[in-house]
Amino acid sequence: MKLAVVILNWNGILLLEKFLPSVVQYSPEATIYVADNASTDDSISYIKVFFPSIKIVKNDSNLGFASGYNEALKHIDAEIYALVNSDIEVTENWLQPILKTFENEPKTAIIQPKILDYKRKEYFEYAGAAGGFIDQYGYPYCRGRIFDTLEKDTRQYEDNCEIFWASGACFFIRSSVYKTLHGFDDDFFAHQEEIDLCWRAFNKGYKIKYNSGSVVYHVGGATLQQGHPMKTYLNFRNSLLMLTKNLPKEKLYTILLGRMILDGIAGIQFLTQGKFKHFWAILKAHGAFYTLFSITYKKRSNFQNAKYYNTKSIVYFYFIKKISVFNDLFGIK
Structure with a gap:
C-alpha cells in the first residue's frame, strides 16, 4: 500500500534533529514528508541539507494542527497517511503491523500504535497510550492512562483491539476516509481534533483500532506543555x-x-x-x-451512534471510586 509519513513542523528544528533519524531509518516502506507551518527557524534548510530524500510541503502560515494537516495533505498522494508528531521516536518494523491490518481489514479506517513515554520508556505516554475512549460526557481517557495517572507497560495491552479514538501523536488513516470526512475540523486549531475525526468515522460505521505490534515513543508537550x-x-x-x-x-x-x-x-x-x-x-x-x-x-x-462510550462517567470512577487503572474499570485481571 502506498504510505506517506507526514510530520507537521513549526520552528521545530531541535526536534527534527533528534527524531528524524529514527523515522528515516525505520520507514523504508514510506515516502516521508515534512509539512511546514511557515517556520522561521532553520528547519527547512536543515532538512534539505541532511535529509534530501524527505519531501517538503510548505504552508503559507502557522495553521495549527488541524488546518496545517488539512492543507498539506491536499498535496500528498498516498493510500495511507501516517500523521506523526515531530517529537516521536519510532522503532524498527513499526509500519509493517499497521499496513498488515489495513490490508486485511477493509472496514478499519484508523489505527494507532502503542505509544510509550520517551522520558520513561517503561510507561505509557499521556497522548494515546494503548488506545483512547470517552465517557458519556466526552471526557477522554486511554488504556494505560486515566486523567494524569499513567500505567507502567507490563504487556497488559498486547492486542489489536477496537478503540474509540486514536492519538493524533501517531495517527494512521486511509486517505479515502480522510477525504470522505473532510479531514480535521479547522475550527479546532489544535487538541481533540483527532477525537472528533474518529467520532465522525465511528458514526459512519468505520472501525478505529490499536495495534500493539507497532511501538513508538512520544515526548509529549513539546509544542504546548501540559500545564499551559x-x-x-x-x-x-x-x-x-x-x-x-x-x-x-x-x-x-x-x-x-x-x-x-x-x-x-x-x-x-x-x-x-x-x-x-x-x-x-x-x-x-x-x-x-x-x-x-x-x-x-x-x-x-444525519446519524449519531448512541453507543459511543464504554464508561458512563470517568470523573466519578477516578475521583470518587479512586479507580485509576483502565482494566479495573471492568474488573479485568
Missing part, C-alpha cells in the same frame, strides 16, 4: 464543540448541560489551587463555544 493555559482553553472549548457535532440528538442538550456543570466544578478547583489563568481559560472556552455553537451545530451528520 492555552492547552486548557483549547481542550475545554474543543470538547464542547465535539459533543455538539457528534452526540445523538436526544442526548445533546442534557449531556452538554452536565458537561458544562462539570467544567464549572473544574474551574472552581483551579481557583482553590490558585491557578487563576486556567480558571480564566475555562471561562474563555465557554464564551468561544457559545459564539461557535450555531456554526458547529450545522456540521452535524
Whole structure:
C-alpha cells in the first residue's frame, strides 16, 4: 500500500534533529514528508541539507494542527497517511503491523500504535497510550492512562483491539476516509481534533483500532506543555464543540448541560489551587463555544451512534471510586 509519513513542523528544528533519524531509518516502506507551518527557524534548510530524500510541503502560515494537516495533505498522494508528531521516536518494523491490518481489514479506517513515554520508556505516554475512549460526557481517557495517572507497560495491552479514538501523536488513516470526512475540523486549531475525526468515522460505521505490534515513543508537550493555559482553553472549548457535532440528538442538550456543570466544578478547583489563568481559560472556552455553537451545530451528520462510550462517567470512577487503572474499570485481571 502506498504510505506517506507526514510530520507537521513549526520552528521545530531541535526536534527534527533528534527524531528524524529514527523515522528515516525505520520507514523504508514510506515516502516521508515534512509539512511546514511557515517556520522561521532553520528547519527547512536543515532538512534539505541532511535529509534530501524527505519531501517538503510548505504552508503559507502557522495553521495549527488541524488546518496545517488539512492543507498539506491536499498535496500528498498516498493510500495511507501516517500523521506523526515531530517529537516521536519510532522503532524498527513499526509500519509493517499497521499496513498488515489495513490490508486485511477493509472496514478499519484508523489505527494507532502503542505509544510509550520517551522520558520513561517503561510507561505509557499521556497522548494515546494503548488506545483512547470517552465517557458519556466526552471526557477522554486511554488504556494505560486515566486523567494524569499513567500505567507502567507490563504487556497488559498486547492486542489489536477496537478503540474509540486514536492519538493524533501517531495517527494512521486511509486517505479515502480522510477525504470522505473532510479531514480535521479547522475550527479546532489544535487538541481533540483527532477525537472528533474518529467520532465522525465511528458514526459512519468505520472501525478505529490499536495495534500493539507497532511501538513508538512520544515526548509529549513539546509544542504546548501540559500545564499551559492555552492547552486548557483549547481542550475545554474543543470538547464542547465535539459533543455538539457528534452526540445523538436526544442526548445533546442534557449531556452538554452536565458537561458544562462539570467544567464549572473544574474551574472552581483551579481557583482553590490558585491557578487563576486556567480558571480564566475555562471561562474563555465557554464564551468561544457559545459564539461557535450555531456554526458547529450545522456540521452535524444525519446519524449519531448512541453507543459511543464504554464508561458512563470517568470523573466519578477516578475521583470518587479512586479507580485509576483502565482494566479495573471492568474488573479485568
